[in-house]
Amino acid sequence: MNLSARKMNRRSLPGFGLTMGISMLYLSLIVVIPLSALFFRTFDLTFPEFWKIILSPRVVASFRVTFGASLGAAAVNAACGPLVAWSLVRYEFPGKRILDALVDLPFALPTAIAGITLTTLYAGTGWFGSALLPLGIRVAFTPLGILVALVFTGLPFVVRTVQPVLETLDVEAEEAAASLGAGRWHIVTRIIFPSIRPALLTGFTLAFARALGEYGSVVFISGNMPMKTEITTLLIMTRLEQYDYSGATAIAVTMLIVSFALLLSINLLQARAGRGQ
Amino acid sequence: MIANAGNPLTGDPVVFMPEISPGAIGGRGVKLTEPWIVRAGVIGFSAAFMLVFVCVPLTLVFVKAFEKGASAYVAAITEPDALAAVRLTLLTAGIVVPCNTLFGLAASWAIAKFSFRGKSVLTTVIDLPFTVSPVIAGMVFVLLFGIQGWLGTWLDARNVHILFAPAGIILATMFVTFPFVARELIPVMQKQGTDEEQAAVVLGAGLWRTFADVTFPNIKWALLYGVILCNARAMGEFGAVSVVSGHIRGATNTIPLHAEILYNEYRMNAAFAVASLLAFLAVITLVIKKFAEVKVKDELAVRGNHTAGGR
Numbered sequence: 001m002n003l004s005a006r007k008m009n010r011r012s013l014p015g016f017g018l019t020m021g022i023s024m025l026y027l028s029l030i031v032v033i034p035l036s037a038l039f040f041r042t043f044d045l046t047f048p049e050f051w052k053i054i055l056s057p058r059v060v061a062s063f064r065v066t067f068g069a070s071l072g073a074a075a076v077n078a079a080c081g082p083l084v085a086w087s088l089v090r091y092e093f094p095g096k097r098i099l100d101a102l103v104d105l106p107f108a109l110p111t112a113i114a115g116i117t118l119t120t121l122y123a124g125t126g127w128f129g130s131a132l133l134p135l136g137i138r139v140a141f142t143p144l145g146i147l148v149a150l151v152f153t154g155l156p157f158v159v160r161t162v163q164p165v166l167e168t169l170d171v172e173a174e175e176a177a178a179s180l181g182a183g184r185w186h187i188v189t190r191i192i193f194p195s196i197r198p199a200l201l202t203g204f205t206l207a208f209a210r211a212l213g214e215y216g217s218v219v220f221i222s223g224n225m226p227m228k229t230e231i232t233t234l235l236i237m238t239r240l241e242q243y244d245y246s247g248a249t250a251i252a253v254t255m256l257i258v259s260f261a262l263l264l265s266i267n268l269l270q271a272r273a274g275r276g277q
Numbered sequence: 278m279i280a281n282a283g284n285p286l287t288g289d290p291v292v293f294m295p296e297i298s299p300g301a302i303g304g305r306g307v308k309l310t311e312p313w314i315v316r317a318g319v320i321g322f323s324a325a326f327m328l329v330f331v332c333v334p335l336t337l338v339f340v341k342a343f344e345k346g347a348s349a350y351v352a353a354i355t356e357p358d359a360l361a362a363v364r365l366t367l368l369t370a371g372i373v374v375p376c377n378t379l380f381g382l383a384a385s386w387a388i389a390k391f392s393f394r395g396k397s398v399l400t401t402v403i404d405l406p407f408t409v410s411p412v413i414a415g416m417v418f419v420l421l422f423g424i425q426g427w428l429g430t431w432l433d434a435r436n437v438h439i440l441f442a443p444a445g446i447i448l449a450t451m452f453v454t455f456p457f458v459a460r461e462l463i464p465v466m467q468k469q470g471t472d473e474e475q476a477a478v479v480l481g482a483g484l485w486r487t488f489a490d491v492t493f494p495n496i497k498w499a500l501l502y503g504v505i506l507c508n509a510r511a512m513g514e515f516g517a518v519s520v521v522s523g524h525i526r527g528a529t530n531t532i533p534l535h536a537e538i539l540y541n542e543y544r545m546n547a548a549f550a551v552a553s554l555l556a557f558l559a560v561i562t563l564v565i566k567k568f569a570e571v572k573v574k575d576e577l578a579v580r581g582n583h584t585a586g587g588r
């Protein structure tokens with residue numbers, strides 16, 4: 001029944017060949033061929049050469065800085081994002097709609113603009129920087145600065161994945177629990193939190209994946225000291241500028257594999273959440 | 278009914294029933310919100326978080342841009358290098374956005390209106406540019422078209438320049454921004470199903486008529502939002518463009534690259550003046566998004582009622 005309906009569907013609407021052809025052609029030219037060029041390029045390297053590049057101290061240090069800051073920023077967003085989403089969905093307060101619209105700003109504002117803005121803000125002479133300096137907190141040109149920039153870029157991912165789930169949450173379950181005498185804290189932790197958990201995990205992973213590849217918002221504020229505050233994407237950039245294509249390729253392929261693994265885990269997560277519903 | 282059934286393990290009648298007041302079942306009378314102090318705390322925290330991470334930075338762009346007065350602002354955005362950057366940015370978006378829109382429409386039509394093998398693979402490939410770092414996106418074009426690259430020497434002999442030229446910037450931008458339109462359209466078109474289109478085809482409409490008269494009115498707001506977002510990202514792309522541009526002043530600098538150069542030369546106010554153009558664009562994008570979002574919800578709701586009534 002379902003199968004014949006599918007066949008009907010395919011036969012009765014026009015344009016499958018045309019639209020599929022355009023999509024595949026475009027995808028191949030713009031994405032698949034260029035990306036595979038990157039992978040083929042790694043075959044120029046032998047395995048020992050590849051590992052030597054990847055495990056060199058400066059590259060390992062950049063991985064540590066990038067992964068550490070990205071995880072930290074995703075964690076900050078995973079902790080604060082749901083609260084923002086909760087306020088926007090469940091509460092009324094003045095300026096709520098403006099705040100809601102501004103959640104997407106990090107997504108719409110070019111990364112370089114975010115970079116110079118945050119750096120100016122947190123530099124010793126900046127609005128925030130000059131206030132934090134007497135407390136002995138330096139943000140710009142330290143790993144903390146990288147974290148701040150990545151919290152900014154990751155913000156919409158957590159809020160925007162959790163928010164729709166909160167909006168469609170079944171109030172009846174909460175009503176039932178409340179009428180059974182469950183306290184509010186109990187309801188929030190036992191009923192609401194479990195239902196937003198898959199979305200929260202997806203948002204966390206998206207923010208983390210985005211942070212790993214981030215460049216524009218970080219390079220200005222990070223200070224770019226090798227071994228200390230040099231992120232991996234900047235290292236790739238440096239290698240390219242030195243025409244060290246093999247070095248750049250090895251680092252880039254490693255990063256790509258990590259990103260693809262994260263993308264895959266997001267898809268699996270969503271498939272599992274979809275089955276659960 | 279539940280009370281009669283009792284507890285299946287012990288056989289005891291369920292004891293909590295009398296506590297439910299009739300109002301509670303309707304949703305009133307049951308406490309479904311937090312104490313005011315918690316509410317105020319959560320709202321305060323969220324607002325403070327947003328203020329620190331989003332509102333203050335946005336304000337800073339405009340404050341710094343206009344710090345030296347309107348004439349300095351105008352001078353910064355009308356100097357020849359800035360104008361060249363604006364022109365290149367407009368050219369890039371002018372080519373990238375229509376191409377990506379065409380692709381987005383084609384891909385979403387194929388994915389949402391037909392079932393075929395490998396659909397999920399195709400959707401994943403469309404999402405790839407979201408997970409690829411912009412720097413790596415730019416780099417793949419260096420590997421292809423650079424002097425050490427596969428096509429570099431061949432193209433160079435024919436005097437075709439892609440790297441360190443507008444063509445490279447356009448290609449890199451296309452790569453980074455191409456999922457946006459498709460991503461907005463696919464879910465909307467999938468939810469709307471194919472009933473209306475099939476009716477149109479049965480009535481004798483061809484592909485173009487079906488799309489223009491039946492599908493397009495249902496997706497126009499989602500399309501607008503996808504295009505607007507794609508445009509904002511195309512004009513503001515930095516990492517990928519930075520790799521392929523070569524930073525040649527007046528020739529291969531886009532607005533973000535020009536802002537970077539000014540910033541690195543400590544011409545802060547000029548840098549922020551140029552940056553404010555893109556910040557304006559971002560704010561306009563958000564306003565249109567907010568507006569389009571409401572319309573998309575209407576588009577889905579209207580369609581939802583149709584199908585619910587029809588089945």
